[in-house]
Amino acid sequence: MRFHTLGACALALAVAVASISLPADAQGPIRIGASLSLTGTYAKLGKNQHEGYQLCIKDLNAKGGLLGRKLDLVVYDDQSMPATAVRLYEKLITEDKVDAVMGPYSSPVTEASANVTEKYKKVMVAPLAATTSIFKKTPRRQYIFMVISPAEVYLEGLVDMAARRGLKTVAVVNEDTLFSKAAAAGAVELAKKKGMQVVYTEAYPKGNTDFSALLTKVKAANPDVIAAATYFDDAVALTRQMKELNVNPKMYGVTVGGDLPEFYDTLKQNAEYIYGATQWEHTLPYPGNKEFFEAYKKDFNHEPSYHSAAGYAGCLIYAEAVKRAGSLEADRVREQLLKLEMKTMFGEYKVDQDGFQIAHKMVTFQWHGDKKVTVWPDELAQGKARFPTPAWNQR
Amino acid sequence: MTVAITPEMIGQVVISGVLSGALYAMVALGLALIFGVMRVINIAHGSLLMLGAYVTYFLYSQTGMNPFLTVPIAMAALFVVGVVLQRTLVFRVVDAPELSSLLLTFGISIALVNLAQNAFTSDLRAVEYITGSWLVGGLALSKPRVIAFAFAAAVTALAFLFLKSTRLGKAIRATSQSREVAMVCGVNVARIHLLTFGLASALAAGGGALLAVIVAIQPEMGGVWTFKSFLVIVLGGAGNYPGALLGGLLLGLVEQLASLFLTTQLSEVVAYVLLVLVLLVRPAGLLGGRQT
Secondary structure: OHHHHHHHHHHHHHHHHHHHHHHHHHHOOEEEEEEEOOOOOOHHHHHHHHHHHHHHHHHHHHOOOEOOEOEEEEEEEOOOOHHHHHHHHHHHHHHOOOOEEEOOOOHHHHHHHHHHHHHOOOOEEEOOOOOHHHHOOOOOOOOEEEOOOOHHHOOHHHHHHHHHOOOOEEEEEEEOOHHHHHHHHHHHHHHHHOOOEEEEEEEEOOOOOOOHHHHHHHHHHOOOEEEEEOOHHHHHHHHHHHHHOOOOOOEEEEOOOOOOHHHHHHHHHHHOOOEEEEOOOOOOOOOOHHHHHHHHHHHHOOOOOHHHHHHHHHHHHHHHHHHHHOOOOHHHHHHHHHHOOEEEOOEEEOEOOOOOEOOOOOEEEEEEOOEEEEEEOHHHOOOOOOOOOOOHHHO | OOOOOOHHHHHHHHHHHHHHHHHHHHHHHHHHHHHHHHOOOOOOHHHHHHHHHHHHHHHHHHHOOOHHHHHHHHHHHHHHHHHHHHHHOHHHHOOOOHHHHHHHHHHHHHHHHHHHHHHHOOOOEOOOOOOOEEEEOOEEEEHHHHHHHHHHHHHHHHHHHHHHHOHHHHHHHHHHHOHHHHHHOOOOHHHHHHHHHHHHHHHHHHHHHHHHOOOOEOOOOOHHHHHHHHHHHHHHOOOOHHHHHHHHHHHHHHHHHHHHHOOHHHHHHHHHHHHHHHHHHOOOOOOOOOOO
16 A cells, blocks of 8 residues: 555656646747758858758757757748748748748848748848848838848958058959949948048949950059959959959959859969958857867768858857747847847857847958968958069069 | 050950950851751850860860860860751751740750759869960960960861862852752752751850860850850841851950940940941841851
């Protein structure tokens, strides 16, 4: 009899313990939805972002999840098309009823999707949108948050270094597309602010392959600095033709494309001395960066790009805000995201009242041999800039 | 923020214009041949050019072969591809309304681009073989572009020689003038069509192989070349072979001079405005249409 009482008691205890942990289990995992560009034009970059999200969820779960619940990622493929992404965010929010959403890949897709997340008052940390106008809107978008630096500051390092070395004149050329235009406008503005003279500007159409006439004019303007807001193939073509036409600025920098390993593979020693800008490098001394790099390589068998890193960091930032809010409720998470100052493996995070990123720093590197060496800002520099860039025929 | 234009600058861009003009002429001659002989507008022309560029890229990167020596190989390979395309697909639309051939070649073009994306990925490739320039009296002559020009000029000259002086070449021109009469005179028209499509594909591939040394290679690089070739043959007179030569040089010069005096963005506008003007004044093109 006594034995039985003990048994009953143990049973009661077990039931009690189970019922204490019940609320968490009953709610199930927190489901985070995202539409990503897994096929189409942006496939390569969208996949990297996806892997960043996946690794972040895995790491968070290994540390016990969020608010005592596990995390689950629900991802659909928007084929790099804004209209498809809009449909998919609708579906995620209204049909799948996910608990939270994360941003898609690229500015155009984010711009379109933000209308949906605003409509349903869903917080969206958008880690791969760099266009200022997405965040600076009237009426203000309340629930969207930026992680990477805006296009306008891509050439900041180049211009700043040039001004500090006493260079006086700059030519700014750019591809005539949304991002490159903003990067070029930012460079022009900054150069003027630093007292430099902008002696030449010209935009060229997307897909342009022959820069002889443009560079002939740039050469005639004889600038100390050439700042080019480019993607990859135009950066390569410009560089080759600068050599052909013997255009010799003291500094020459590009924006996107210049940071890819393919840039050096393509141009070989002609890539040397060229400056480029990047949102992130695995060599930067940010907390947890090395661990992220190693874990990512192990899980996905290739090196992360900044898209992977921004995805990972965006997810960490969202999780931190939820932790501080102690809730998934959009307005409380939003409040925390607006206040949050955080340093991740991607660098600083802090936004203004529009959710616009103001703390994350771009770094400027220079190609030294086949290595990118961070040369700006000073506090992150790994080496000294090789200055001035020697003339093509003196290399 | 503009600069004063000096005569030296004009000289520099005229050189650039002539250098690219020869490439335009060579590629457009292929399109003109197909149109002249079969009345087919080949939208896939640029895609064949793209395949030629990949032949050069792979030969160069895998075997280290001099990329200029790969030009005949790329041309031969795409000659075969062209013959196969003609034999299996294009022959079906030769006598059909022109819209059918447009649709078919458009489809072939999409298929080739997507096949290339799957097989080669969309990563940009480049053949970094020769860079820099020769300086002649203050003017810079880009080494890769000058060599590409020489090859393009030589290939184009050979193609003209072939059309002018060989029996097969004469048969092609005869077919282009009147298929029925050619047939009556004993020309095997189906065989001439095969040869024409093969030859045109080879010309596109040669252009691609030469471009490989100049610009980045990717599966969608051909589209703009289809348009440019089309512009060239309409300027020169559709189906008129010397017209392709004139049109190519004209387009190269107009693009460069417009870029210099206006902006790079406006140079395309100017090229198409020129097209409209030519069509208004001389609807058959500068040298007139379809005679050989």
